[in-house]
Structure formats: structure tokens, C-alpha cells
Amino acid sequence: MRTLRFPRSAVPAPGQVRTVEAGGRRIGLVWLDGDLHGLADACPHRGAPLCSAGTLVHRVESDGRRVVRREPADQLRCPWHKWDFDVRTGACAEAPRMRVRRYRVWLEDDEIVVSLAPVRDPTPAAELDDDRRT
């Protein structure tokens, strides 16, 4: 398994996304719920720079009457078409066929370790055909 390492100082602050270059790809790091998450910097819809220009936002839900803003901000919003992707799963609730590519990321001693093998998600997902934008 090919991995890359970055100094622990690259861990983003809560609510922030930090993009790192890894093996010719750009991967966005998000610190959420005490875990580090890695997502491709490419929206699976139209290829936008999802992590480097996207925004972490709250999921807003309604049961038809009451509107709730969920904590924490765990949705990464595309800078172009404003689709939201769940940081934990890479899934877009409004477009089930769309899932952003995820990478396994973990902390080891004073370093961030990024596995360049994308996480194989259990459900099929539309992804970019190549990595040219990541």
C-alpha cells in the first residue's frame, strides 16, 4: 500500500479544510469528530475543486414542518453547483449516484499518513474517470 506522510501541523483546525498534494493528487483533509478524513479535491459531478475551494457547512433538514440545522458542520459544499457531500462517507444525499472519492488518513506519531489507495465504498459511486483534477 503506497502512503505519503505529512507533518502533524498540516492537520486542519475544526471547521477548516486543508488540501495537500499527494502522489500527483490533491486531497482535502478535514478534522471531524476526532478523526481525520481525506477526500479527493474533485467533485464527482463536474470536476470542481471540491476541497480547495469548497466550504464546510451544516446539513439543514426538515420533517416538512420544523427545520433543523445539524451539528457539526460535516458537509463539504461544492464551490460550483453547491451540492453537499458528507465528509464521513463522501456521499451526496440529494444525488445517491454521486460520491466523492475518499482516502484513508490517520495520525501516526507526529505525522499524517495518507493512503493513496482510494477507499472502496460498499455502494457504487459515480466518480471522475481520471485523476487529472485531483
Next chain:
Amino acid sequence: MLIDCDIHVTYGSLGELAPFADPHTRELIERSGVAGLSMPTYPWVHPSGWIRRDTYDAEAVEAGTMFPGFTLDQLRGHVLDPFDVAFALANPDEAACFSVLPNPRLAAGLASAYNDWLVETWLRHEPRLRGALVVPAQWPEAAAAEIRRHAAGGHFASVFLPGAARIPYGNPVYDPIWAAAAEVGLPMAVHVHYEGVGTSGPLTGAGMPDFYTEFHTLNGASLQGHLVSILCHGVFERHPEARLILMEGGLVGYVGVLWRLDQNWRATRSEIPWCRRRPSEYIWDHVRFTTQPLEAPDDPQQLAQALAPLHPERTLIYATDYPHWDFDDPDQTLQTLPAAWREPIRFRTAAELFEVPIPAPA
């Protein structure tokens, strides 16, 4: 190679037009209201931003800013260079609303100032850019004069009208505009903009919608109304050289409208005898549609089947709509269409329309 038929440029504030304006218009720009002239705007606001978030610094813009400016270098870096754009059409943003101002003289003055500003600040600096000439639709004679004023300059590639209008664009009141555009060889481009704002008619006959979501779903109805008006008034019979581009109004909807118009015409053609051919037949020679925002059903095959009656290989021309939020990336978007359509849509059909030379294959 790509021809991008819809990118938007704008001034940061209306005051930037003052140096290009005639004295009376300049006085109104600088002295109107409290701190200068302001334009009417949409009552609906995109809930998460109507400009691509990677084109401006959200921390730096003032609260309530409608159109954060972007630079020519950004346009080159985001669109012109990466997509090998040979030709791009620069459409207005806020300046699209001049045609729905109640004061026709102010609209004419602002349109002239905007066109000169566009030449000096954008078009002279990038040979791949051509402008969409903004004209005051509410004063057709002044619009025709503005078209002729720029005829020899070579900076403009279309005459711009917003979807918002008091009267649909086929009405004979607009004949001076059609005649001037045909005379100088520019296509008329009607782009969804400012429906339900200023002096324009309502967005649809249903009444005023409540949400931006409704507005953005329905704004293409204005273009369908203009197209049907133009066909029923026989504009292409009176102006055989005229060309029309319909921008950003969706695509699939036109199919049903044209079927219905053809069907009605068989029974009602005595009312509109100047529409000598079956209305849809004028489309192939005279009308082109920009692709963005391309409809995106879950199954792309459904889109191809739905669009086939429009003969996309002859009528569709590509548009990114940069820097707006619903930007369509050419490489990703064209993949969702049948392979045989991609090259005509990407550049061939627009190259013919705008007379852009296509390099021979190496």
C-alpha cells in the same frame, strides 16, 4: 478547441461606467439616490451563492455584494487556457437589466457607456474575447443606433437582450433592432436575465414565485415566449439574414413547445400567414441554443432521447456560464452527450455562427 458562448463579465460598481458615459448619464450615475445610481435587482437570492466560490475571496467582499468582480487573469486561468478556448462571448451581468429600466434614455446612455467600458477594460486586452452588445430594448431606435455605432469595431459578436421584457421580441416594435443586427451581421442573443424585475412581465402566468429555486427552474419560460413570438411574427421572413441565440433557458422544454406550436399552426395559420413555413422549420437555419445548464437526468440516455428532436448536432452551442454557480465543465458535461454531438457542440456549430476559423488538423 472550445468555443464558449456564455461567460459573464461585470463592473465592480456602476460608477466605473461614469468615465465612459455621456454627460447626462454620468450626472445620473454619480448623483442619483443617496450615493449614486443603483439598479433594480432580483427579489430572489441564491441561498448559497450565485457565483463560483473559487472566483472571489468571500472574506474580502462587502456584505450584500451582488457581483464580486473577477479579473481577466482569472478568466484565462479558469476557462480560456485549460479548455483551449479559441473564442469566448462576454455577456453582461448587472448590465443586462438596463432593458428593464423605466427610463429609456437612461437605459440607452448606460448601454453605450457599458459597451465602451467593455471594449476598453476587457476586449482590447484578450483577443479570444468578443463582446455581447448591450442595447436598450425599450427604445428600439436607440438600440439600432448603438448596433450601427459598433458595426465597424470588430469587438462585438452578438446583440444582447435579456429574457425579461415588456413585450415579446417578435413584436414589430422591435423591427429596428432586428434590421440593424441583420444589417451588420450580428446574431441576436436572448439570455435569461431579470425576469420579473423592473418593467418586465412576470416570470410566468402563475404569478410571483416565492423561492429562488422556483425562479431558477422557471426562468427559461421567458425564452420560450420570445421564441414563439419571433416565429409567429415571421421575423425570419422579414429578416432572412437574422440569427437568434437562446441562452441558458434549458433545452428539453423547447421540444414540447415546438411540437405544440407546429400543431397549433396547422389549425391557426390564417392568423399568422407571414409564418409561411411550419414554425419549427425556421429553427434549423436561424436559431441556436446554448447548452448550459444542461439538464441532468439520472440516465443520460433519457437526455439524449429528449434532445434528439432539436437536432443538437446542428443547433446546440457550448456555454460554461463562468463564473456563475452552475458552471458546466466542458470535459465533464460533453461526456454525458452522444459522441457524435460533442464536436459540433464543442466548437463547430458556433464557429460557423461566429465565423471563427478552425485550424486544420495537424
